[in-house]
Amino acid sequence: MNKTYDAIIVGGGVNGGSIAFNLAKRGMKVLLLEKDRLASKASGAAAGMLGAQAELDGEGPLFQLARTSRALFSDLADELKMTSGVDIELVNKGMLRLALTDREQQEHHRISEIHKQNGELAELLTGKEARRREPALSNEVIGAMYLEKDGQVAAPQLALGFLKSASALGCVIKEYVEVHSFHFSNGKVTGVTTNEGDYMSSNVVVTGGAWSEKLLMKISLQLKMYPVKGECFSVRTEFPLLSSTIFTPGCYLVPKKDGRIIIGATVIPNTFNQQVTLEGIFSLMENAKRLVPSILLGEWERAWTGIRPQTADGLPYLGEHPDYRGLFIATGHFRNGILLSPITGEVMADLIEGKSPSIDISSFRIDRSTRKNNPIMG
Numbered sequence: 001m002n003k004t005y006d007a008i009i010v011g012g013g014v015n016g017g018s019i020a021f022n023l024a025k026r027g028m029k030v031l032l033l034e035k036d037r038l039a040s041k042a043s044g045a046a047a048g049m050l051g052a053q054a055e056l057d058g059e060g061p062l063f064q065l066a067r068t069s070r071a072l073f074s075d076l077a078d079e080l081k082m083t084s085g086v087d088i089e090l091v092n093k094g095m096l097r098l099a100l101t102d103r104e105q106q107e108h109h110r111i112s113e114i115h116k117q118n119g120e121l122a123e124l125l126t127g128k129e130a131r132r133r134e135p136a137l138s139n140e141v142i143g144a145m146y147l148e149k150d151g152q153v154a155a156p157q158l159a160l161g162f163l164k165s166a167s168a169l170g171c172v173i174k175e176y177v178e179v180h181s182f183h184f185s186n187g188k189v190t191g192v193t194t195n196e197g198d199y200m201s202s203n204v205v206v207t208g209g210a211w212s213e214k215l216l217m218k219i220s221l222q223l224k225m226y227p228v229k230g231e232c233f234s235v236r237t238e239f240p241l242l243s244s245t246i247f248t249p250g251c252y253l254v255p256k257k258d259g260r261i262i263i264g265a266t267v268i269p270n271t272f273n274q275q276v277t278l279e280g281i282f283s284l285m286e287n288a289k290r291l292v293p294s295i296l297l298g299e300w301e302r303a304w305t306g307i308r309p310q311t312a313d314g315l316p317y318l319g320e321h322p323d324y325r326g327l328f329i330a331t332g333h334f335r336n337g338i339l340l341s342p343i344t345g346e347v348m349a350d351l352i353e354g355k356s357p358s359i360d361i362s363s364f365r366i367d368r369s370t371r372k373n374n375p376i377m378g
Contacts, residue, residue: 005031005172007352008192008201010179010215011208012036013043014155014337015330017162018345019205024169026349031199032163032171033192035178035211039159042209042337045306046155047232047254047262050339053122053147054095054247058114061363062315066336067120068359069343070149076342077153084164088153089257095150095245096130098291099143108145121148136241136292152245152254155338162341181218182327189326203352205328210272210309212331221321223366224312225332229271231280231305232264235298242292251287253295260301263288265335269310276303310334315364318347322367328352329366 007023009016012034020032049055050073052066077090099105112122123146130144131137167173174196182204183191191200206212210227236259246253254262266280281303288295311317311332321327330348333340347357 003198004200005029006201007031007203007205008033008199010192010204010206011212012038012163012173012175013041013207013209014039014046014159014162014341015043015209015333015344016205016207017159017166018341019207019330019348020166020171020173021162021169022345022349023352024166024171026353028352030166030171031201032166032173033177033179033194033199034173034175037175038163038173039156041211042306042308043159044156045230045232045304046338047252047264048089048153048155048158048338049095049245049247049252049254050151050153051095051147051245051247051336052150052339053115053120054097054150054245055335057111058118058120061360062336063118065343065359065361065364066339069340070151072342072346073151073153080161080165083168084161086157086161086164088158088161090151090153091257092149092151093244094146094148095152095247096125096134097145097147097247098130098137098141099145100140100248100290101142105143108143112145115147122146123148134242134244134246136294137246138291138293140290146244150245153338154256158338158341162345179215182324184324187323187325189324202326203328204326205330205348205352207330209331209333209337210307212309212329216329219324221366223317223329223332225309225317226270227272228308228310228334229268229273229305230265230308230335231268231276231284231303232262233281233284233303234260234262234301235295236260236301237295237298241294241298246291248287248291251284251291253288253292261295261298263295265306272307274305274307276305308334308337313368316340316344317366318344318361318364319366320351
């Protein structure tokens with residue numbers, strides 16, 4: 001069996017899938033390796049918010065990357081549906097970022113001005129106006145910022161859409177294949193060693209989310225990154241309670257097409273523990289009840305966790321290894337892995353082809369915050 005490829009992707013989440021899809025679309029022979037089940041970690045656990053404006057204040061390189069990626073979703077939804085038959089369930093009904101205090105309302109005024117200066121839409125609402133738009137909101141809501149362009153997708157379906165589309169275009173995908181080390185020659189990557197043998201390529205992309213650092217430390221590259229546990233739960237309601245996604249820094253409610261509402265997410269840093277705690281779910285229930293009291297009428301569905309990769313400066317890593325040519329890294333997306341997946345795939349495919357990406361990614365370079373020792377060759 002031929003074990004040589006144009007590119008090897010290490011990690012079968014939404015960003016690994018996006019990179020594989022973009023490379024396969026450009027005619028490259030691609031192998032994707034996942035040590036577990038495909039999209040079984042953060043990608044499968046995410047609520048699917050596309051909150052470029054709700055989560056970011058409109059300034060800095062991450063916002064520019066996020067809004068560029070958000071703009072790709074409409075065409076991407078059609079493309080993935082046509083290529084793989086997967087519906088990513090894109091919903092463009094906007095997002096309401098709620099204010100429960102005067103301080104939060106003042107912050108909305110500040111953020112909305114920045115968004116408008118950057119050419120984005122951001123409409124300030126009173127509490128009454130917000131309830132007119134979403135009658136289920138509580139009387140504690142004193143104001144809101146309506147973000148028309150922020151939407152949502154079904155996160156597991158997005159990951160599946162990328163992966164199935166990549167497969168349809170010729171990408172070879174293997175589950176339960178763990179990469180143990182890399183092969184190098186004259187400062188360039190030549191392949192990987194796995195639990196089922198060696199695979200060879202002059203381009204290897206590490207996109208293993210919070211688990212990326214463990215693998216990269218084998219070549220003495222220590223990224224300033226840490227895992228963040230997030231707990232979520234979902235309910236079903238007899239009649240739709242919400243049309244827009246509801247967002248506050250401590251809690252969000254995402255209404256899905258199938259009648260579910262996803263409520264998330266806790267933020268517990270520096271742990272890979274995937275247990276769902278009563279404390280975490282109880283805090284989310286209290287926050288959700290405060291925002292939408294009738295959520296209590298919903299039928300309990302399930303609870304779960306995801307482990308998200310966060311970096312010390314809050315920016316993802318996107319680029320080529322500073323010392324080894326052909327070894328690329330795409331990780332550290334934290335809460336924005338779903339939102340950033342389209343642009344991540346395009347950017348990384350450009351870099352592998354030796355092209356300059358359409359957007360400036362210098363702020364996301366790998367060597368901005370690394371500590372390197374003597375390399376250990378695989």
